[in-house]
Amino acid sequence: MTRIAFVGAGSVEFTRDLLGDILSFPELADATIALHDIDAERLAAGEAMARATVETLAAPAAIEAHLDRRAALDGCDHVINMIQVGGHAATLIDFEVPKRHGLRQTIGDTLGIGGIFRALRTIPVMQGIAADMAELCPDAWLLNYTNPMAMLVWATYEGTPVTRVVGLCHSVQHTTRQLAELAGVPYDEVTYLGAGVNHQAWILRFERDGTSLYPLLDAAIARDPELLRRVRVEMYRRYGYFPTESSEHSAEYLPFFLRSDEMIDRFRVPVDEYVRRSEENLELYEQMRRQLAAGEPLTIERSLEYASLIIHAQVTGQPRTIYGSVRNDGLIANLPQGACVEVPCLADRAGVQPTAIGALPPQLAALNRTFLNVCELTVRAALDGDRDHVYHAALLDPNASATLSPAAICAMVDDLIDAHADALPPGIAAGPRRAA
Numbered sequence: 001m002t003r004i005a006f007v008g009a010g011s012v013e014f015t016r017d018l019l020g021d022i023l024s025f026p027e028l029a030d031a032t033i034a035l036h037d038i039d040a041e042r043l044a045a046g047e048a049m050a051r052a053t054v055e056t057l058a059a060p061a062a063i064e065a066h067l068d069r070r071a072a073l074d075g076c077d078h079v080i081n082m083i084q085v086g087g088h089a090a091t092l093i094d095f096e097v098p099k100r101h102g103l104r105q106t107i108g109d110t111l112g113i114g115g116i117f118r119a120l121r122t123i124p125v126m127q128g129i130a131a132d133m134a135e136l137c138p139d140a141w142l143l144n145y146t147n148p149m150a151m152l153v154w155a156t157y158e159g160t161p162v163t164r165v166v167g168l169c170h171s172v173q174h175t176t177r178q179l180a181e182l183a184g185v186p187y188d189e190v191t192y193l194g195a196g197v198n199h200q201a202w203i204l205r206f207e208r209d210g211t212s213l214y215p216l217l218d219a220a221i222a223r224d225p226e227l228l229r230r231v232r233v234e235m236y237r238r239y240g241y242f243p244t245e246s247s248e249h250s251a252e253y254l255p256f257f258l259r260s261d262e263m264i265d266r267f268r269v270p271v272d273e274y275v276r277r278s279e280e281n282l283e284l285y286e287q288m289r290r291q292l293a294a295g296e297p298l299t300i301e302r303s304l305e306y307a308s309l310i311i312h313a314q315v316t317g318q319p320r321t322i323y324g325s326v327r328n329d330g331l332i333a334n335l336p337q338g339a340c341v342e343v344p345c346l347a348d349r350a351g352v353q354p355t356a357i358g359a360l361p362p363q364l365a366a367l368n369r370t371f372l373n374v375c376e377l378t379v380r381a382a383l384d385g386d387r388d389h390v391y392h393a394a395l396l397d398p399n400a401s402a403t404l405s406p407a408a409i410c411a412m413v414d415d416l417i418d419a420h421a422d423a424l425p426p427g428i429a430a431g432p433r434r435a436a
Contacts (some may be wrong), residue, residue: 002031004313005076009035010042010082010289012049019053020300021308027316029059036072044358048292056298056365064396076137078311082145085122091278093419101412103403104258106248107274109147110199114198116378121423123382127150130160131429143168144306149198150375153325154340161382166352167325169198171244183216195251195357197368198325199249200340202241202283231257231267239363255402311349320347334365339372385427391434410434
């Protein structure tokens with residue numbers, strides 16, 4: 001039987017969706033699911049959701065719940081990571097401190113000052129997970145759903161013994177479906193190729209029967225002027241290829257959109273969007289707890305997430321193509337070697353095998369490099385315990401550098417280090433201040 005650990009299982013809705021996907025496969029229905037969370041209440045809610053899912057699907061799976069991470073990981077074949085270090089309280093700090101310094105954010109979980117500090121407080125926990133895996137389940141695959149994806153996966157394969165790690169997202173799946181709808185083409189008739197960096201990858205080919213569907217997309221945009229008020233449509237018009245991430249995410253990965261009220265209004269950029277989503281997630285969690293306590297029936301529908309497809313492919317040998325964030329070992333020729341890139345991957349009994357793409361169009365690679373510069377410096381800050389590299393990462397961030405002076409950026413970094421000090425890698429909080 002396959003043993004699968006869910007780390008951060010108190011993310012109840014995600015636990016339901018991923019577990020429903022996994023147990024819907026007959027070959028995986030008898031899996032052992034080991035749930036772990038550091039919050040006893042959330043772990044209990046995750047266990048209740050898992051048992052309700054098993055009952056709904058009439059699956060013979062075994063469910064375990066562990067506050068001790070090592071007990072959950074022991075002997076696992078796959079580890080699904082979906083933690084959020086610091087939870088809602090840390091998210092509020094990531095938004096409120098920069099706002100006091102005059103910096104606006106939308107999501108703050110991937111790049112920018114919010115992404116930097118989310119990575120800095122998550123990487124030490126990822127290192128602990130990886131160390132436990134190296135001892136207790138050295139052959140297991142780590143399937144990471146936690147953001148900031150590129151930074152966390154990079155820090156894991158660069159700074160721990162775990163190299164069987166792949167970052168998973170749903171950007172490509174959702175984007176290609178949206179593009180097919182805009183083009184008026186049934187999705188099952190579409191073929192596509194994407195590559196780049198997670199949350200800033202590109203649809204390099206979008207075709208039906210070998211013919212590009214981009215002209216149909218152009219016609220749809222020409223018919224609807226409101227589409228021109230989307231950040232990702234503006235990116236497509238300027239760079240020539242459609243980006244895989246949503247407009248609210250993409251707005252803070254570039255220097256243009258959050259620097260002025262006029263641009264925010266023109267492109268309908270939702271400032272503080274993730275704070276609202278985080279509050280909604282808390283409300284949803286409480287609602288789901290009440291529903292579980294009342295014994296209300298669950299509705300299980302297959303999601304678009306890749307984790308179950310990877311596990312099924314490795315168990316059965318049935319090959320599948322997924323998109324994953326992995327080490328750039330010659331996969332994208334004009335992005336830095338060793339960086340974390342997102343490419344199509346073959347999943348089968350041999351594991352997850354990434355596809356070499358070659359070179360991206362130069363304008364796409366150039367923009368991805370500005371993204372990866374921040375990622376690399378954040379990873380180095382965490383692995384080396386180097387406070388200076390936190391400043392360097394923030395100073396190179398497109399949104400921060402377009403909005404604030406160097407001194408203001410460094411002062412903001414100091415305030416965030418003070419606020420998150422207990423969760424940061426050793427050496428960063430104790431390092432010398434550089435705000436002056």
